[in-house]
Amino acid sequence: PKYKKFQKKLLSYAESHGIPTDLPYQQLPEEFRRKVWEGDRGFPGVRGFFRYLERKKYKMHVRIFISRYRGYARCPDCEGERLCQEARDVYLGGKRITELTNRPISEVRQFFDDLRLSASDEAVAEKLLKEVRQRLEFLVKVGLDYLSLDRVTSSLSGGEMQRIQLAASLASSLVGTLYVLDEPSIGLHPRDESRLIDILKQLRDHGNSVLVVEHEKQMIEAADYIVDLGPGAGELGGNLIHSGDLASLIANPESLTGRYLAGQLRIPVPVFRRPANGRGLIVRGARQHNLKNIDVRVPSGVLTCITGVSGSGKSTLVQDILYPGLRRLKGVASEPVGEHDGIEGWQEFSDVLLVDQTPIGRTPRSNPITYIKAFDDIRQIFAATREAKAHNLAPGHFSFNVPGGRCENCQGSGVVTVEMQFLADVELLCEECKGTRFKSKILEITYKGKNIAQVLDLTVHEALEFFKAHSSLVRKLKVLQEIGLGYLRLGQPASTLSGGEAQRIKLASYLSKPASPRALFIFDEPTTGLHFDDIHKLMRAFDKLLSHGATIVVIEHNLDVIKSADWIIDLGPEGGQEGGYVVAQGTPEEVSRNDRSHTGQFLRQVLGR
Incomplete structure (x- = not known):
């Protein structure tokens, strides 16, 4: 709305110069495109408008506005490698530095483990090599072996960024330091979570104190000392319910957390599962990033969980291909769609909705x-x-x-x-x-x-x-x-509001409307920031949506949600280049019997198999 005046100038200029406004820009004749871009007397053109905005870049909202229209092209001189020619001509073990930084950390670690130098070079590089190998090892331990070293930090999730900082802390060998971590298990598969716990224990054993805000059962049970607040949330919370070890927490009848850990309260395994025999969607030939040209079926009318270790391709499949691909097929403008051959059965769905953790509003008037x-x-x-x-x-x-x-x-x-x-x-x-x-x-x-x-x-x-x-x-x-x-x-x-609260408010807005049958809902880790009891309520909300005829697709690591799913698509088997395959598809019971599936191994424990 703030730049409405410029829009009026543009439309007025187009009318006075006979430029049609009902044609896309790329379909205009070259002369018209030049006029729109460069402008004329009384009209600065699109280029002039953005020059004006460049002078206002100190304002956050202007920087965000500009970023929506700015594209990036690969540098022709360095071909995207960022370094000068002299730096790119140096080889170590037959590899240039850019050939290492664009590979997954697991491969780079293997390269340095196998690297053999001459006696003179070894003497010079001994300390450096020790540091490099140690830091790469820490990155692998925190479950980031699938990332490349040249990955732009702005593209990392909050959980990934937190774990990189954790790896850096380990490498620094600090002593007598207090580490405060807010839900470090976000985005972590149960397999990777045990690795994270080992690292936190290493920090503790080095003489540090580690304070963790966490809801994951595995992390709580590994703690030496637990502080439980409650008993409820908001006005009903803020009281100290428990402080002590795990055994005393489980024995505390006032603690909701303790009752879930003791098994007195639990999210039950469904007595029956909705049949996944509806045709639903079929994504053909998904090959964006590390996906290996896979075909995936998402049954209609059921709760489908997309699972797999970190970096296995879950977000790529759902957020880069499925969601934008469906929006484009329905004629809705969307962001670029990842590489795939096609999506079948999309006509079966009346609407597709992504319920993520982005804010529901950015001003004090939104509530x-x-x-x-x-x-x-x-x-x-x-x-x-x-x-x-x-x-x-x-x-x-x-x-x-x-x-x-x-x-x-x-x-x-x-x-x-x-x-x-x-x-x-x-x-x-x-x-x-x-x-x-x-x-x-x-x-x-x-x-x-x-x-x-x-x-x-x-x-x-x-x-x-x-x-x-x-x-x-x-x-x-x-x-x-x-x-x-x-x-x-x-x-x-x-x-x-937190991201988890914003996501649940979005869910509430759909639940409070008249039922919209055949809608497809996509959730990305909806249990982030949720207590066991909140997850129980979330599952009831999912049941309500499904009873209205909706289809739900969830990217999730939480075993309580995974065991409650009607259908699981497990990607992997590992992250990065070793991931991107469909390891298992089926009901939780069927996936639990698959020895290749890391998710299946943990499902066996919660299903009692």
């Missing part, structure tokens, strides 16, 4: 109830009061997203942002509305003794009781409670 459309009901309730009618107030007056009833000083944000140019922006409480977001005349209107600002400060639990007479609103709020978000405040800014 859980606006996302699930519950705020519409609340505004109508306030507009229907006698006081509101007497002052001719409509539902729009109770919104902080449009002018009318909102505080115009902060434009309904409750805070005023002070731009600090090269420093981070500072947010100050709005002096006019004192953070309530509304004008004083709007705050005078009450429903059951509370004004709109006070209602937005209620938790979902409290709001369900407060609005119990309004069935439409209760139905929407009830979904938030059912998936474990009852502790959230109705008006809590979206910018304060």
